[in-house]
Amino acid sequence: MKSLYGDRLRKDGGLTKTLKNVAGKTFADQTGRRFEIKRVVREVKGSIDKVEDRVTEAVGDFLDHARPMFSDVVNETKFLLQQSRERMIIT
16 A cells, blocks of 8 residues: 555544544433443454454354365365376376
């Protein structure tokens, strides 16, 4: 990015600037409940971190379970390729 835009590259994007500007301010929703953006962002980040952990664990479990099957497929493919190569040479 820096090589493309040089010194014109902004340090923060528009969304980041907006969030930083409102981070300490308190707002009210339609029901009149008051909330702070900083707290809401922290809660959302925590939720995203939990989802990331769960997905990482699920993918790891899947790969651990599938590894023997992939190994069998790879070995069978190697064997078939060696057989086909031998047949092509003999013919």
